[in-house]
Amino acid sequence: MKLVLDTNIYVDFAAGVSETVDFIATHGESFFFPSVVLGELHYGFMKGHREQFNERKLQQFISRLKVDIIPVDADVARKYASIYLSLRGKGTKIPINDVWIAACCMEAGGTLLTRDKHFQHVDQIETIVLPTSLV
Numbered sequence: 001m002k003l004v005l006d007t008n009i010y011v012d013f014a015a016g017v018s019e020t021v022d023f024i025a026t027h028g029e030s031f032f033f034p035s036v037v038l039g040e041l042h043y044g045f046m047k048g049h050r051e052q053f054n055e056r057k058l059q060q061f062i063s064r065l066k067v068d069i070i071p072v073d074a075d076v077a078r079k080y081a082s083i084y085l086s087l088r089g090k091g092t093k094i095p096i097n098d099v100w101i102a103a104c105c106m107e108a109g110g111t112l113l114t115r116d117k118h119f120q121h122v123d124q125i126e127t128i129v130l131p132t133s134l135v
Contacts, residue, residue: 004032004070004105006114007040009130014057019130023113024065031067034104036097038069070104079103083124094118 003024005013010033012020024031045054061067070076080103087094095118102122105112111126112119119127 001027002030002032002108002110003028004034004101004108004110004112005037005067006101006112006116006119007037008115009113010037010041010058010061011044012115012130014054014061023128023130028065030110031065032070032104032108032110033062033067034070034101035072036100036104040097068108070108072100072104076100076103076107079106079124083122086123087121090121092118092121094121 009020013024041058045051080100083102084099098119102119102125105125111128113128115130115132117129120129
């Protein structure tokens with residue numbers, strides 16, 4: 001399965017949450033990070049106390065799993081507009097970064113793996129929502 005990974009999925013994987021690690025190992029054939037997810041991760045690393053350690057761990061993950069990065073470009077921007085317009089039409093709000101993440105997922109043609117249920121309101125993408133982690 002072509003998996004687009006949300007920020008919370010990487011955080012759980014890095015923390016060794018078994019259900020996340022097992023799901024990725026069992027179902028993942030190819031992996032993608034929206035560039036927006038990388039921005040959220042880098043922000044978290046910068047405000048924390050182990051920035052260099054976390055950066056190295058992220059780069060190892062990207063290298064070992066051969067994670068492709070989905071850039072925000074003109075095609076993704078058009079998909080963002082379509083998704084945002086659709087959500088507004090339904091009267092549904094989700095965090096704006098998550099609209100960009102959904103647009104990147106749509107661009108890649110993969111399934112978004114996340115813990116955020118609000119992605120289920122995005123009709124343009126396939127989503128797998130793992131149960132909320134205790135970590």
